[in-house]
Amino acid sequence: KKMEVCSINLLYALVLIIGSIDFGLIGVYTSSIGDQVRSLYNLTDVSIQWVLYSSIPFLSAIIGCYITKIIISKFNGSRKKTVFVIDCIAVAAWLLNCLTKVSIIAGIITRALCGLPLGAFIVICPMYLVEIAPSGYSGVFGSMNQFGVVLGNILCSILGPYLTYNELNYVGAATSALQGILIWFIIESPDASQENNNEKPTTAVFKKKYAKGLIVGITLMFITQFGGISGILTNISIIMSEGGLDLNPNFQSAIAIAAQFISISINFLTVERLGRRIVWIISSAICGIGFLLLALNEKFKWSNILPVVCIFIYFLGSGYGINSICWFIVSEIFDADIRSAANSVCVIANWAFSFIMVMVFPSMKKTMKMFGVSIFFLAVCIFSIIFGYFMISEPKKDGESTDE
Numbered sequence: 001k002k003m004e005v006c007s008i009n010l011l012y013a014l015v016l017i018i019g020s021i022d023f024g025l026i027g028v029y030t031s032s033i034g035d036q037v038r039s040l041y042n043l044t045d046v047s048i049q050w051v052l053y054s055s056i057p058f059l060s061a062i063i064g065c066y067i068t069k070i071i072i073s074k075f076n077g078s079r080k081k082t083v084f085v086i087d088c089i090a091v092a093a094w095l096l097n098c099l100t101k102v103s104i105i106a107g108i109i110t111r112a113l114c115g116l117p118l119g120a121f122i123v124i125c126p127m128y129l130v131e132i133a134p135s136g137y138s139g140v141f142g143s144m145n146q147f148g149v150v151l152g153n154i155l156c157s158i159l160g161p162y163l164t165y166n167e168l169n170y171v172g173a174a175t176s177a178l179q180g181i182l183i184w185f186i187i188e189s190p191d192a193s194q195e196n197n198n199e200k201p202t203t204a205v206f207k208k209k210y211a212k213g214l215i216v217g218i219t220l221m222f223i224t225q226f227g228g229i230s231g232i233l234t235n236i237s238i239i240m241s242e243g244g245l246d247l248n249p250n251f252q253s254a255i256a257i258a259a260q261f262i263s264i265s266i267n268f269l270t271v272e273r274l275g276r277r278i279v280w281i282i283s284s285a286i287c288g289i290g291f292l293l294l295a296l297n298e299k300f301k302w303s304n305i306l307p308v309v310c311i312f313i314y315f316l317g318s319g320y321g322i323n324s325i326c327w328f329i330v331s332e333i334f335d336a337d338i339r340s341a342a343n344s345v346c347v348i349a350n351w352a353f354s355f356i357m358v359m360v361f362p363s364m365k366k367t368m369k370m371f372g373v374s375i376f377f378l379a380v381c382i383f384s385i386i387f388g389y390f391m392i393s394e395p396k397k398d399g400e401s402t403d404e
Contacts, residue, residue, distance in 0.1 A: 009132050012186040013141055016128050017148030018179035019083060019121040022090055024152020025172045026118045028233050028257075030054040030111075032160030033168055041104045045235070046362045049104045055358035056108055057115030058230060061351040064119025065344045072124075077192035079128045080183055086124065087180035090117035094173035098166045115351075117176070123347050126327040127339060131189040138395060139271040142328025143264060146319060150260040153233065157254040191339070205334075205341045213333040216391050217346035220326040223384045225353035227287060228377040229323055231361030232311070233257075259312045260319025267320050276325055276395075280388040283321025288381035290314035295374035322384065325392075326350075332395040 030037075030053060034045070043050040067089075068082065075081040093113040100107030126145040133141035152175075159168060205214065263283075271279050290313030297306040334342040364373050 009134055009141070009187075012132055013129055013144050015179065015182045015186050016083070016125055016132075017144050017151075018175060018182070019086070019125045020145045020148025021152040021155070022172060022175045022179070023118060023121040023125070024149040024154075025156050025168075025175065026057060026114050026152075027149070027230070028153045028156045029114075029165075029168065029172070031233060031235060032156045033165035036165050037100060037104070037107070040101075043104070046366060049108070051359060051362060052108050053104065053111055054235075055355055056112045057118050058351050058355040058358055060112040060115030061119030061122075061354070062348045064116040064121075065123050065347045065351065067116060068120045068123040069341065069344045071120075077189075079124060079131070079189040079192055080186070082124055083128070083183045084180050086117050086120040087176045087183070089120070090114075090176035091173045091180070093117060094169045094176065097169045097172075100165060119347065119351055122327065122350075123343050127331045127343055128189055130328050130331040131191045132187060136272060138328070138332055139276065139325075140268050142331065143267050143271060143324040145327050146260070146324035147264045149323075150257060150264065150319060153257045154254050154261075157257060205338055205345055210334070210338065210342065213330070213342065214345060216333065217326075217330040217342065218349045219387060219391070220329065221346055221350035222353050223284075223380060223387065224322055224326045225350060225357050226377075227284075227318070227322060227380045227384060228291075228314070228357075228373075229318060230354040231357045231364075232314070235361055235365070255308065255312065257315055259314075259316040260323070263316045263318075263320035264324065267324055271321075271325075276329060277388055277392040279321040280325055280392050281321075281385050283317050283325075284381050284384035284388060286317025286320065287314050287322065288317075288378050288385075290317060291374045291378040291381060295371050295378065298369065298371040298374065329392070 034050075034054075037053065038044065038047075038050055041049065068086070071082045071085050072079070075085075093110065093116060097107070097110040097114055099110050122145075125148070126142055129141045129144055130138045155171075156168065159171060163171070267279065274282075290310045293313065294307060294310035297303065297310065330343050330346050331339055361373075364376070368376070
């Protein structure tokens with residue numbers, strides 16, 4: 001009977017991760033079509049217009065987080081209706097992004113609009129997945145969000161060499177439209193009515209009793225972003241092209257990002273057995289090894305292939321824990337009546353960190369070179385291991401309060 005429930009809920013989860021796929025498409029879009037847009041307007045990878053075009057969605061995503069909170073309240077806690085509205089916003093944003101062909105300024109504005117669903121999806125999808133998960137499977141279902149994000153990343157990287165930037169916009173719009181249709185065929189979150197009846201305002205999350213949960217959630221978001229994920233993803237084609245390997249950089253990117261499929265599959269099998277803390281520490285250690293090898297290769301010029309291997313190792317580690325656990329652990333820490341507020345605060349912090357990293361990454365790479373950048377990320381990984389050991393705990397059992 002339990003397996004039957006898991007199978008049905010798994011089908012529901014597949015619909016929800018379409019939003020995660022769209023998130024992945026938006027996030028890595030500029031890496032895949034960067035050459036097209038830069039050549040159209042004679043920009044370099046450090047031109048302020050291009051940096052804004054790449055980074056602005058991560059800033060406007062903060063507004064997307066807040067919009068999610070408003071929509072959930074408007075629809076009395078309904079996750080289904082919230083996802084549908086976000087899908088409508090995403091379709092409009094993707095289609096409007098075709099205005100990039102008019103001017104780079106128009107493109108920056110429409111990319112900012114794409115940031116709205118970017119922020120909204122990452123609030124609602126992990127939370128919804130955790131809420132529909134059968135008892136004992138919240139970690140597995142929560143990790144499925146990252147599975148969808150990676151699929152979107154890979155899809156964008158593979159399609160990049162064959163599609164124009166406008167055609168890729170149509171793919172994104174079609175993805176959102178598909179979820180907007182399918183969302184009506186899945187169950188409503190069992191926590192929706194509870195949140196509607198007992199929902200606390202966003203400011204309530206700043207009470208002393210929620211302090212530890214917020215510190216953990218915000219710090220995990222800091223580690224995720226300053227550990228390199230957004231900076232690497234939005235510039236991965238450039239990083240790969242500088243490696244010297246004779247292979248389309250987008251394909252190199254897809255190969256490296258595909259490592260997360262392997263690690264997420266392992267995560268599904270181990271996250272409930274080993275626990276969040278152990279998985280996080282292992283993940284951080286693997287990421288650190290990848291950055292250490294990348295730094296050494298930059299220093300001693302061992303091989304043109306090694307950068308692909310190092311980025312592969314990094315994505316293998318990040319997909320196993322860092323980039324999956326951070327998105328669902330907040331939903332496990334807080335009770336339903338404060339969950340969406342806590343999620344919004346932590347995800348807003350994530351987007352602030354992400355915007356900073358994407359903005360400064362090109363300058364970091366130019367001034368510090370990849371050796372210095374790799375050492376910086378390695379230091380964050382070491383901090384991540386220490387923080388994870390002392391601060392990450394396992395979710396409480398059913399019936400226990402999670403907001404202590």
